[in-house]
Amino acid sequence: MPKHLINPDQWIDRYSDYLFNFTISRVSDREISKDLVQDTFFAGLKSMKNFKGEASERTWLISILKRKIIDHYRKINSKKGQAEVRMSYNSNEEEGDWLEERIADPFDKTAEDTLENDELGDAIYSCLEKLPEKQATVFKMKTIEGLETETICNELNITASNLWVIVHRARTAMADCMEKTWFN
Amino acid sequence: MKKRYLFITCEEAQHICDKAQYNEATNWEKFKLTLRYFWCHITRSYVKRNSKLSESVKNSKLNCLKTIEREQIKAQFTKELSKQERK
Numbered sequence: 001m002p003k004h005l006i007n008p009d010q011w012i013d014r015y016s017d018y019l020f021n022f023t024i025s026r027v028s029d030r031e032i033s034k035d036l037v038q039d040t041f042f043a044g045l046k047s048m049k050n051f052k053g054e055a056s057e058r059t060w061l062i063s064i065l066k067r068k069i070i071d072h073y074r075k076i077n078s079k080k081g082q083a084e085v086r087m088s089y090n091s092n093e094e095e096g097d098w099l100e101e102r103i104a105d106p107f108d109k110t111a112e113d114t115l116e117n118d119e120l121g122d123a124i125y126s127c128l129e130k131l132p133e134k135q136a137t138v139f140k141m142k143t144i145e146g147l148e149t150e151t152i153c154n155e156l157n158i159t160a161s162n163l164w165v166i167v168h169r170a171r172t173a174m175a176d177c178m179e180k181t182w183f184n
Numbered sequence: 185m186k187k188r189y190l191f192i193t194c195e196e197a198q199h200i201c202d203k204a205q206y207n208e209a210t211n212w213e214k215f216k217l218t219l220r221y222f223w224c225h226i227t228r229s230y231v232k233r234n235s236k237l238s239e240s241v242k243n244s245k246l247n248c249l250k251t252i253e254r255e256q257i258k259a260q261f262t263k264e265l266s267k268q269e270r271k
Contacts, residue, residue: 008265012258017248024247034249038257045261045268120244137251142206143241144248149208155251168202175233183236 004053011041013133015058017140018125019065025117026069036072040065120182127177135170142167192216197227205238 019040023033043064051060128136138156141147142163149160158166192200200217203209209217220227249257 008261012254012261016254016257020249021247025245034253034257037249038260041257041261042264045264117244120240121246124241124244124246140248141251143238144246145250149206164199164202168198171202171205171234171237175237178237178240179233182240 004056006048006051006053006057008041008045008048011044011057011061014129015061016041017128018058019061021121021125022062022065022118023069025121027072032072036065036068039068043068123178123182124174126181127174130177131170131173135166135173138163138166139170139174190216190219192220194220194224194226197221197224198230201227201231201234205234 016037019037020033023036024030027033027036040061044061047064051057055063128139131139134156138152141152141155142149149163152158153160153163156163197217197220200209200213204214204217217227217231221231
């Protein structure tokens with residue numbers, strides 16, 4: 001019997017933010033990240049029969065996403081190559097003003113920074129996955145997106161005091177979880 | 185000045201501490217929290233853990249989708265999922 005089961009109905013709620021965070025830290029563009037995450041879910045849906053259940057759904061989706069990111073950079077690089085040929089013939093710009101300097105470098109961060117941020121991000125998202133949905137939503141909106149109390153209250157149709165109760169429960173559960181998995 | 189005006193309960197202290205993480209506590213609230221912080225070890229431990237959590241989230245430079253973006257992806261995905269189920 002497989003260790004993990006597949007349940008696409010819950011993919012968006014459970015993994016979309018995690019996948020988005022993983023992508024944006026590598027491609028540095030919000031729109032492209034959204035497209036890559038969406039493509040990943042579609043690809044996952046198409047290849048569901050290949051899921052053997054040995055790794056978790058999240059790990060499996062990340063492996064698809066990694067391939068999507070590599071494909072994205074391959075596409076950029078092939079376009080860049082063509083553009084460089086055109087530029088060398090048509091432009092009189094200053095020396096060194098190559099197109100490649102204007103394209104975000106995926107290896108810009110030091111490997112150590114990326115690794116540490118990724119691991120901490122993984123720990124936070126793993127704890128977030130354990131929270132009840134409403135607490136996770138409010139915590140993300142308030143703490144990660146940094147939205148105003150009033151905006152969240154309007155969007156979720158809750159009172160400010162209700163919001164602070166949810167925030168308090170979420171923060172307590174998150175601190176407990178992080179204490180077990182990261183702080184110590 | 186009434187005593188309860190200056191001295192707050194542990195729950196109130198935790199609420200102020202939560203608000204302070206998002207810069208939404210007033211100076212007066214912060215003062216009352218500080219007073220309690222000096223003599224209440226539960227408050228001290230809560231403040232320490234809460235600040236550590238905020239620091240971690242800040243250091244991780246996490247990003248997440250906006251609600252509307254997530255809903256858009258969900259709508260597209262649900263369409264695709266129902267197509268898949270019909271096959």
